[in-house]
Amino acid sequence: MFDLFLVEALVNGLLLAGVLGLLALGCNLIFGVIDVVWICYAELVMAGMYCVWYLYIQQHVPLPLAWGAAVALVAAIGALVHLGVIAPLLNTAPINQLLATGGLLFFLQSFSTLLFGVDFRSISIRMPLLEVFGIFISTARLLACGVALIAVAALFYFLKRTYLGHAVRAVSQDREIMALMGVDVRRVYLVTSLIGGGLAGLAGCVLLLQYDVHPSLGQTFGPLTFMICVLGGLGNLAGGFVAAVIISQIISVGGLWTHLEWGYVAAFVFFIVMLIWKPEGLMGTRS
Amino acid sequence: MSRLGLIVAAAGLIGLSLLDIPSYLNHLLILILLWSFVYTSWAIMGRFGLVSIGHGAFLGIGAYATALAWNYFAITPWLGIPLALLLAAALAALVGYPCFRKRVVGHYFALVTLALGEIVRLSIVAMRDYTGGSLGLTPNRVAEGTSIYAMQFVDKRWSYLIALTTWAIGLAIWTVVDRSMARHAMDAVAEDETAAAAIGIDVMREKMKIFILSAVMTAFAGSLLCQYQMYINPDTVSGIGISLQIVFAAVVGGMFTRWGPTAGAIFTIMLAELLRIAVGVKMVGLDNTVYGAMLVLFILFLPKGIFGTLAEKWSRRARLILNRKPT
Numbered sequence: 143m144f145d146l147f148l149v150e151a152l153v154n155g156l157l158l159a160g161v162l163g164l165l166a167l168g169c170n171l172i173f174g175v176i177d178v179v180w181i182c183y184a185e186l187v188m189a190g191m192y193c194v195w196y197l198y199i200q201q202h203v204p205l206p207l208a209w210g211a212a213v214a215l216v217a218a219i220g221a222l223v224h225l226g227v228i229a230p231l232l233n234t235a236p237i238n239q240l241l242a243t244g245g246l247l248f249f250l251q252s253f254s255t256l257l258f259g260v261d262f263r264s265i266s267i268r269m270p271l272l273e274v275f276g277i278f279i280s281t282a283r284l285l286a287c288g289v290a291l292i293a294v295a296a297l298f299y300f301l302k303r304t305y306l307g308h309a310v311r312a313v314s315q316d317r318e319i320m321a322l323m324g325v326d327v328r329r330v331y332l333v334t335s336l337i338g339g340g341l342a343g344l345a346g347c348v349l350l351l352q353y354d355v356h357p358s359l360g361q362t363f364g365p366l367t368f369m370i371c372v373l374g375g376l377g378n379l380a381g382g383f384v385a386a387v388i389i390s391q392i393i394s395v396g397g398l399w400t401h402l403e404w405g406y407v408a409a410f411v412f413f414i415v416m417l418i419w420k421p422e423g424l425m426g427t428r429s
Numbered sequence: 430m431s432r433l434g435l436i437v438a439a440a441g442l443i444g445l446s447l448l449d450i451p452s453y454l455n456h457l458l459i460l461i462l463l464w465s466f467v468y469t470s471w472a473i474m475g476r477f478g479l480v481s482i483g484h485g486a487f488l489g490i491g492a493y494a495t496a497l498a499w500n501y502f503a504i505t506p507w508l509g510i511p512l513a514l515l516l517a518a519a520l521a522a523l524v525g526y527p528c529f530r531k532r533v534v535g536h537y538f539a540l541v542t543l544a545l546g547e548i549v550r551l552s553i554v555a556m557r558d559y560t561g562g563s564l565g566l567t568p569n570r571v572a573e574g575t576s577i578y579a580m581q582f583v584d585k586r587w588s589y590l591i592a593l594t595t596w597a598i599g600l601a602i603w604t605v606v607d608r609s610m611a612r613h614a615m616d617a618v619a620e621d622e623t624a625a626a627a628i629g630i631d632v633m634r635e636k637m638k639i640f641i642l643s644a645v646m647t648a649f650a651g652s653l654l655c656q657y658q659m660y661i662n663p664d665t666v667s668g669i670g671i672s673l674q675i676v677f678a679a680v681v682g683g684m685f686t687r688w689g690p691t692a693g694a695i696f697t698i699m700l701a702e703l704l705r706i707a708v709g710v711k712m713v714g715l716d717n718t719v720y721g722a723m724l725v726l727f728i729l730f731l732p733k734g735i736f737g738t739l740a741e742k743w744s745r746r747a748r749l750i751l752n753r754k755p756t
Contacts, residue, residue: 237480242728249721255714403555410544418527
């Protein structure tokens, strides 16, 4: 019987990996291209979740429309974060960007407390559990994992097949040279922030399927997001998903034997060890 | 500041404890002094580019180690606090050594400390059978109320004197570090690590010293906060929120000057209290909303902080006056 639980934990971990992978995708893209850490990234995800909740529950907007609005809203916030906060600080010490987005974290977290209170909000959609070979799989996680894979595919298509995508990849390889080659780096940064924000919004949409939204949500998902970004290697989008699988397995299987918190503690210890031992990421090569 | 002014100010601050000041005011003063000490502890390493966004880890260790030792092993805080400090030093060494060895700097170091803060917070929550988890922990009160052995005081003026002494020690440590060779060494390291190592600075040792010092000071503040408030909670002593608040206050006050962190503590605590009085408790989160927005604005427009900027302006004027040739 114990083995069945283990398999269930493994499968659930794998599906959680899809969600965490999507969560880290936008952050990773921004990290890779602009070389800044948005400490407030998870708060942007939360903003997307609140947007969906507000439109769907309070205003009775159909869910797909609410999803679209959330993605658009968070994409706009992403662009604003870049223009208002990151762009003026680009040439200062990197720690300033970290602290400024840390301020945004504070702001978004408390502002949502002001607007929506500290209650847990859910869109209360009951998704059925699928039973496969005696293992219970949540449809919400399956759906989230699917959306995550589609988002990755779309992002890869954009990066590999479009002109702007080429520019984005080129800038992530060498900022100074690309500016000399006639690429408008500022525009590339703006587009990246827009996409990064949009991905945060999308992550919020699927996250709301299985989690309630509350102002301190970012405290749970924020550290996880950075963990995955760094483990996968900066800007390494595929690496991000591998890291998401590892982290979610540690949490999911680790939580099987003991309190869930110890699973998280193990994941964070692993993160510190990795950051010190192999800061270029699991699959990265030292440049 | 002149020596005389310093003595007068010190006498005034000590004299405050003799007056029967309202307990609310006393409470505010204690909070300002203790948090000033925390922010000073953070800035003592933050000023050299070792920015930690997980100092809640050490605050939490200080608070919980002291309280747990008292509650479960009846170890007096007089022994429990040194124990907690040792623990914090050990943790700082354990994390700092490989970090500095492998040259984890800048925002990578910040992310390591972020994870460290989370590890401590989650561990406290996970050990809920002993720590009470998210519900928090109250040190056992002694029956007689005030006990020097248990470091518990009913009369808040004792707490005030302890906080005042701690704060003064913090400023003294800052001054000692500021005038030491270590400060010049760390300045060089912050500027260019390779160059600093090339001229013979033991980068590793200097960083370890300053990191452990900062961790121990923060843990000490954690213990005192626990003894004063007689209630601790993983979210109020560890975790991202409190760690960022430390960074915010130090940055706002000015992390490069001795009085900066104190200015930050006065500013943030007064702001929170004023907002609470003006708006009341019905708008939960308003103070942090203002903090957050201000942190962003400060980083953008006033990166040296309130006190740092003022001090710079003032000293420039002072320099102008002093340099004026007598005619």
